[in-house]
Amino acid sequence: MNTKNSEAGEGKERAGDVIVETISRLMVPFIQLFALYVIIHGAGGPGGGFQGGVIFGASFVLLVIAFGIVNAGDRFPEGANTAFMSLGVYIYAGVGLLCIIFSRGAAQFLNYGFIPLTTHFEENRALGMDLVEIGIGITVMAVVTSIFFNLAWKREPEEGGEEE
Amino acid sequence: MIPSLDLVLLFLIVAIAIAAITVRDLLSAIMLLCAYSFLMAVIWVEMHSVDVAFTEAAVGAGASTAFLIAALSRTTRWEKK
Numbered sequence: 193m194n195t196k197n198s199e200a201g202e203g204k205e206r207a208g209d210v211i212v213e214t215i216s217r218l219m220v221p222f223i224q225l226f227a228l229y230v231i232i233h234g235a236g237g238p239g240g241g242f243q244g245g246v247i248f249g250a251s252f253v254l255l256v257i258a259f260g261i262v263n264a265g266d267r268f269p270e271g272a273n274t275a276f277m278s279l280g281v282y283i284y285a286g287v288g289l290l291c292i293i294f295s296r297g298a299a300q301f302l303n304y305g306f307i308p309l310t311t312h313f314e315e316n317r318a319l320g321m322d323l324v325e326i327g328i329g330i331t332v333m334a335v336v337t338s339i340f341f342n343l344a345w346k347r348e349p350e351e352g353g354e355e356e
Numbered sequence: 357m358i359p360s361l362d363l364v365l366l367f368l369i370v371a372i373a374i375a376a377i378t379v380r381d382l383l384s385a386i387m388l389l390c391a392y393s394f395l396m397a398v399i400w401v402e403m404h405s406v407d408v409a410f411t412e413a414a415v416g417a418g419a420s421t422a423f424l425i426a427a428l429s430r431t432t433r434w435e436k437k
Contacts, residue, residue, distance in 0.1 A: 344426035
């Protein structure tokens with residue numbers, strides 16, 4: 193991967209390995225399904241938004257490693273990453289604020305049971321917890337992908353003379 | 357908790373940590389840190405702390421290794437004397 197990335201940073205042409213590309217293309221949907229399972233299942237067992245988000249981001253990292261950062265990196269624009277980061281935070285804070293709004297200031301921040309999604313308090317609590325976990329997962333996924341791009345992607349090779 | 361298994365795992369972790377800071381090949385150091393994280397996850401599971409073990413396996417062994425290799429791909433592989 194070391195040489196692959198530096199090759200892919202130089203120009204568009206690179207010899208792709210058909211085994212690596214096929215296996216990663218097959219594996220990525222299953223990794224993402226497992227990540228969604230971890231996020232949804234996190235309320236009642238091991239796992240949660242952070243771990244599921246990291247696994248989801250790791251699936252994107254695998255895709256980028258397999259297909260080269262220049263070819264696959266264009267699918268993940270910087271603006272979309274930033275938008276997903278703030279979207280997750282907005283979901284998290286919005287669910288927390290909705291609890292205060294719907295209970296007219298009686299409940300605390302992130303007291304999930306007061307969001308009137310269903311008629312039962314416990315179901316409201318479970319659904320609100322899942323919403324918050326999804327928000328955390330979106331933010332962590334975007335942050336992991338963005339950190340990997342910032343570390344590995346050699347943008348503007350004419351002015352990026354900081355190595356060696 | 358099984359004390360003998362604990363002792364073996366902790367001894368392995370100390371050995372891997374010493375190897376990771378003394379080895380001169382940086383890629384080997386990254387792989388040793390990956391093994392360190394996996395053994396740490398095994399220790400967390402063995403201490404019945406599955407959530408922490410999940411985080412350690414996902415972040416320490418998965419994402420952090422990918423980040424370190426990505427950072428290594430931008431610099432030289434061998435540490436200077």
